[in-house]
Amino acid sequence: MTVLVRDLRSDDPADVAAFAQVRHLAVPFILWTPEAVVHRLVHTHPDARSRSLVAEEDGEVIGTAQLGLAHDSPEPGQAYLNVYVHPERFRRGAGGLLVRTAEEHLTGEGARKLYSWVLDGPAHLAFAERHGYERRRASHFLRLDLANAALPPLGALPPGVELRTAADYADDPRPVFELDAATVADEPSDVAVEFTDYEAWLAETWRHPLLDRELTTVVVVDGRPAAFSVAHTDGTRYATAMTGTVRARRGRGLAKLAKTASLRRARAAGYTEALTGNDTDNGPMLAVNKWLGYEICATEVRHVRELG
Known part of the structure; x- marks a missing residue:
């Protein structure tokens, strides 16, 4: 049996569906759909030199x-690669071949430091x-039984x-972009991120096929967006x-308010399971x-x- 690595064929629905299925089996705590896989491949900024393999x-x-x-x-030379293998197809050489192919591509594009998320298990x-690869920080996947959760009242x-x-910002989403840019800059991460390209944000984030604008909640204080909880x-x-x-509005329970309101809307819409992820350093x-x-x-x- 021979394993080969190639680029995902984004114009082949069966290929895309297989990609999404492997991801779902490997990490069922993240939403993977064929539409989201294609969206990421097609709309990631050209400067990312991204590939899906x-x-x-x-x-x-x-x-x-x-x-x-x-x-x-703001720091050049940083890159990411995340590899997931079908849980019943380990030890066939697929993971190693994917890593080597990805590293060759990224090195050729000038990457000097490669970051990867790895499931917390002995084999991984x-x-x-x-x-x-050396261990750094960790992040938890969390689940809520939304159908039976004792969600607090909004008051x-x-x-x-x-x-x-x-959805209230459908005609002009720039205030949501500015809120996203302000909050992501303070999110715990190994790689600092700066959102400066509004058109790229519109393509990658605002038009993401999983984004649910009706369930995404924005807390507005004195007429200005101050907190939000983004729903997929x-x-x-x-x-x-x-x-x-x-930053100026923290410590007032606004994030808690946004997330509670979004969860209550989600349950009213018929959703019974809620997923999220948190960096282990993000205590609040x-x-x-x-x-x-x-x-x-x-x-x-x-x-x-770290390379070379």
Whole structure:
């Protein structure tokens, strides 16, 4: 049996569906749909030099990789590659071949530091170590039984505070872009990110096929967006893609308000399961999620390999 690595064929629905299925089996705590896979491949900024790869054995897709440069970071030479293999197709060489192919591409594009998320399990961690990657921070996947969760009531809003949805900004989403840019800059990460390209944000984030604008909640204070909770849905499951508050308004419970309102809307819309992820260093958000009833269901560990 021979394993080969090639680029994902974005114009082949069966190929894209196989990619999404392998991802779902490997990491079921993230929403993977064929539409989202194609969107990421097509709309990632050209400066990222991104690729989506598949490992194929006798015509079956058994492994996947997404890779690219961190083009929106102020520090050049940083890159990412995330490899996931079908859980029943380990030890066939797919993971190693995907890593080598990705590293060759990224090195050729000028990458000097490679970051990768690795599932927190003995086999996964040993694989990363064998390929020269060192452990860094960790991030938890969390799940909430939304159908039975004892969600707190919203109560009366403080003076000057109102709740809106992303749908309210359909005609002019720039205020949501500015809120996203302000909050992501403070998110715990190995790679600093700066959102400066509004058109790229529109293509990659605002028009993402999983973005649910009706469930994405924006907290407005004195007429200006101050906090939000971004909702992604795939028709059956709900996931929080981002929750944040601008620095000047933190410590007032606005993120908690945004997420609670979004979850209540999601349950009213018929969703019964809610997923999210949190960096282990993000104490305030972990506390909010614990307060809402989320439970940790898996962990990934960030790894890095420095080149030359």
